[in-house]
Amino acid sequence: xxxxxxxxxxxxxxxxxxxxxxxxxxxxxxxxxxxxxxxxxxxxxxxxxxxxxxxxxxxxxxxxxxxxxxxxxxxxxxxxxxxxxxxxxxxxxxxxxxxxxxxxxxxxxxxxxxxxxxxxxxxxxxxxxxxxxxxxxxxxxxxxxxxxxxxxxxxxxxxxxxxxxxxxxxxxxxxxxxxxxxxxxxxxxxxxxxxxxxxxxxxxxxxxxxxxxxxxxxxxxxxxxxxxxxxxxxxxxxxxxxxxxxxxxxxxxxxxxxxxxxxxxxxxxxxxxxxxxxxxxxxxxxxxxxxxxxxxxxxxxxxxxxxxxxxxxxxxxxxxxxxxxxxxxxxxxxxxxxxxxxxxxxxxxxxxxxxxxxxxxxxxxxxxxxxxxxxxxxxxxxxxxxxxxxxxxxxxxxxxxxxxxxxxxxxxxxxxxxxxxxxxxxxxxxxxxxxxxxxxxxxxxxxxxxxxx
Amino acid sequence: xxxxxxxxxxxxxxxxxxxxxxxxxxxxxxxxxxxxxxxxxxxxxxxxxxxxxxxxxxxxxxxxxxxxxxxxxxxxxxxxxxxxxxxxxxxxxxxxxxxxxxxxxxxxxxxxxxxxxxxxxxxxxxxxxxxxxxxxxxxxxxxxxxxxxxxxxxxxxxxxxxxxxxxxxxxxxxxxxxxxxxxxxxxxxxxxxxxxxxxxxxxxxxxxxxxxxxxxxxxxxxxx
Numbered sequence: 001x002x003x004x005x006x007x008x009x010x011x012x013x014x015x016x017x018x019x020x021x022x023x024x025x026x027x028x029x030x031x032x033x034x035x036x037x038x039x040x041x042x043x044x045x046x047x048x049x050x051x052x053x054x055x056x057x058x059x060x061x062x063x064x065x066x067x068x069x070x071x072x073x074x075x076x077x078x079x080x081x082x083x084x085x086x087x088x089x090x091x092x093x094x095x096x097x098x099x100x101x102x103x104x105x106x107x108x109x110x111x112x113x114x115x116x117x118x119x120x121x122x123x124x125x126x127x128x129x130x131x132x133x134x135x136x137x138x139x140x141x142x143x144x145x146x147x148x149x150x151x152x153x154x155x156x157x158x159x160x161x162x163x164x165x166x167x168x169x170x171x172x173x174x175x176x177x178x179x180x181x182x183x184x185x186x187x188x189x190x191x192x193x194x195x196x197x198x199x200x201x202x203x204x205x206x207x208x209x210x211x212x213x214x215x216x217x218x219x220x221x222x223x224x225x226x227x228x229x230x231x232x233x234x235x236x237x238x239x240x241x242x243x244x245x246x247x248x249x250x251x252x253x254x255x256x257x258x259x260x261x262x263x264x265x266x267x268x269x270x271x272x273x274x275x276x277x278x279x280x281x282x283x284x285x286x287x288x289x290x291x292x293x294x295x296x297x298x299x300x301x302x303x304x305x306x307x308x309x310x311x312x313x314x315x316x317x318x319x320x321x322x323x324x325x326x327x328x329x330x331x332x333x334x335x336x337x338x339x340x341x342x343x344x345x346x347x348x349x350x351x352x353x354x355x356x357x358x359x360x361x362x363x364x365x366x367x368x369x370x371x372x373x374x375x376x377x378x379x380x381x382x383x384x385x386x387x388x389x390x391x392x393x394x395x396x397x398x399x400x401x402x403x404x405x406x407x408x409x410x411x412x413x414x415x416x417x418x419x420x421x422x423x424x425x426x427x428x429x430x431x432x433x434x435x436x437x438x439x440x441x442x443x444x445x446x447x448x449x450x451x452x453x
Numbered sequence: 454x455x456x457x458x459x460x461x462x463x464x465x466x467x468x469x470x471x472x473x474x475x476x477x478x479x480x481x482x483x484x485x486x487x488x489x490x491x492x493x494x495x496x497x498x499x500x501x502x503x504x505x506x507x508x509x510x511x512x513x514x515x516x517x518x519x520x521x522x523x524x525x526x527x528x529x530x531x532x533x534x535x536x537x538x539x540x541x542x543x544x545x546x547x548x549x550x551x552x553x554x555x556x557x558x559x560x561x562x563x564x565x566x567x568x569x570x571x572x573x574x575x576x577x578x579x580x581x582x583x584x585x586x587x588x589x590x591x592x593x594x595x596x597x598x599x600x601x602x603x604x605x606x607x608x609x610x611x612x613x614x615x616x617x618x619x620x621x622x623x624x625x626x627x628x629x630x631x632x633x634x635x636x637x638x639x640x641x642x643x644x645x646x647x648x649x650x651x652x653x654x655x656x657x658x659x660x661x662x663x664x665x666x667x668x669x670x671x672x673x674x675x676x677x
Contacts, residue, residue: 250472315647
């Protein structure tokens with residue numbers, strides 16, 4: 001779950017999480033170790049100060065003699081007021097030899113108190129003395145809590161500061177990546193005609209990425225250009241031989257010597273040739289659209305357009321007795337389009353709606369606002385499209401209908417190239433067996449601004 | 454009527470010649486820019502058909518040269534390029550019509566005749582057809598004094614068949630004339646039949662239309 005979640009995060013978020021996480025882990029570890037460390041430091045410092053005091057005492061004895069402490073007695077002891085430190089000096093057996101610092105308990109005036117005790121034996125005037133300097137363990141750890149707390153605060157402030165600095169820096173660092181994605185990928189539409197601005201970065205990797213993307217897009221463009229050129233040239237080259245064959249057959253048909261049977265054969269051949277001709281013309285139209293050979297400065301009212309289409313196609317509706325309802329309620333005037341292309345687009349959609357419809361079927365054409373965009377919908381009561389075929393309906397030469405009325409499989413390919421060229425979006429919805437509906441969405445804002453009153 | 458066909462595809466030029474000859478045009482052929490220029494300097498033509506894709510020169514240049522030596526001729530541009538700009542440029546330069554290859558030969562002839570009506574003011578009076586009279590200019594069909602309502606496409610069909618009377622026209626030739634060569638995904642459409650049926654139905658109310666023949670397996674013909 002966590003892995004799945006993380007795999008969908010943005011790089012900047014991931015970096016933020018990583019930086020924060022790793023710093024918190026280090027801080028956590030440090031906080032765990034802190035009491036031990038501080039204890040260690042306090043203990044070392046105590047040992048050090050015990051040794052210092054030992055040195056002072058020995059210096060005093062050397063300078064002023066042992067009686068400076070003993071004052072005639074044979075032992076010496078002194079406490080601080082709160083009994084947290086003491087010093088003791090006494091004579092011991094000749095053989096005893098000690099130099100240790102250890103935690104132990106001493107009974108001082110009926111109180112058992114834990115001390116850290118430095119025990120040291122030394123020789124003076126043929127006698128052996130034992131020096132003990134003690135410090136209560138409680139006093140050793142007296143400042144530990146305060147120290148710990150202080151260290152913790154400082155640490156937290158420093159960590160927070162460094163996380164902020166890291167975040168600002170990484171954000172700045174990976175900013176060009178976002179720009180590259182936005183400029184080269186999100187905002188650029190195939191074919192990548194427009195050369196966008198440069199990415200400002202001093203990071204070698206991003207420069208490399210950007211250049212690679214640009215060169216990749218150039219390669220795609222080049223390949224696409226070649227394919228387009230080929231399609232255009234091939235379909236052009238077909239036109240002359242088709243012309244010759246067609247005209248020869250026409251003349252042959254009018255020969256007086258041609259019998260009825262021969263004439264029928266010629267017409268059959270002409271039908272086949274007609275098919276070749278229409279395929280070539282369709283391909284040529286697609287390549288002409290892709291080569292942007294059409295103006296985009298025309299305007300039209302949808303109602304007028306549909307009237308024109310119905311005039312052309314009305315006889316097909318009659319033949320199948322299909323009822324067509326055109327309900328346009330928005331009174332829009334479409335701008336920045338090409339009349340002939342938009343005609344062709346809706347002609348093809350309506351033609352399909354007739355072709356794949358049943359006898360006495362229905363076709364509904366309506367307009368609506370979808371997400372604020374003017375949209376025209378063409379729905380039919382025909383056989384519909386199988387779900388697995390829907391992604392391929394706009395592919396060239398893809399025939400998804402029944403063989404008897406499939407056409408060439410270029411009708412919707414033409415629809416798609418026109419839609420691309422005019423910046424329209426086409427959506428298909430279909431339930432197999434119940435009909436299909438095509439939505440043409442006019443996605444440019446200025447199309448909405450013009451309204452007839 | 455004299456026609457000069459400037460077309461480098463010889464076979465194509467011969468087929469056009471063959472067809473136009475049957476319609477009583479006198480044809481002359483040129484297979485290159487140079488030949489075309491020579492023939493235009495020597496002769497006067499009524500029609501000049503220019504292919505834009507000549508190997509040794511630009512068709513538009515030929516058009517502007519031809520217009521100087523043959524100012525009264527009618528010019529039709531033929532091209533396999535089919536570009537919109539070509540069409541616009543050709544018409545701007547004074548061509549009378551423009552045909553994209555491949556075109557049907559009856560279409561070429563009907564375009565030439567349309568130019569003749571327009572340009573040479575060949576004003577045909579009412580054309581008799583059986584018991585009917587057809588006014589091609591005003592697009593009317595009369596039975597005696599009564600005007601018969603035909604739809605635009607029905608009239609186009611009738612007048613096209615009439616223009617090519619005594620010749621069988623296939624459904625393809627007819628539908629390309631009626632619907633133009635704009636791209637359609639259907640290759641075996643019999644919509645022409647529906648229109649013919651309607652024409653017969655409308656006219657049969659007045660008089661028999663035995664002159665409008667169905668030629669089985671081929672198409673339709675008006676016999677006169």
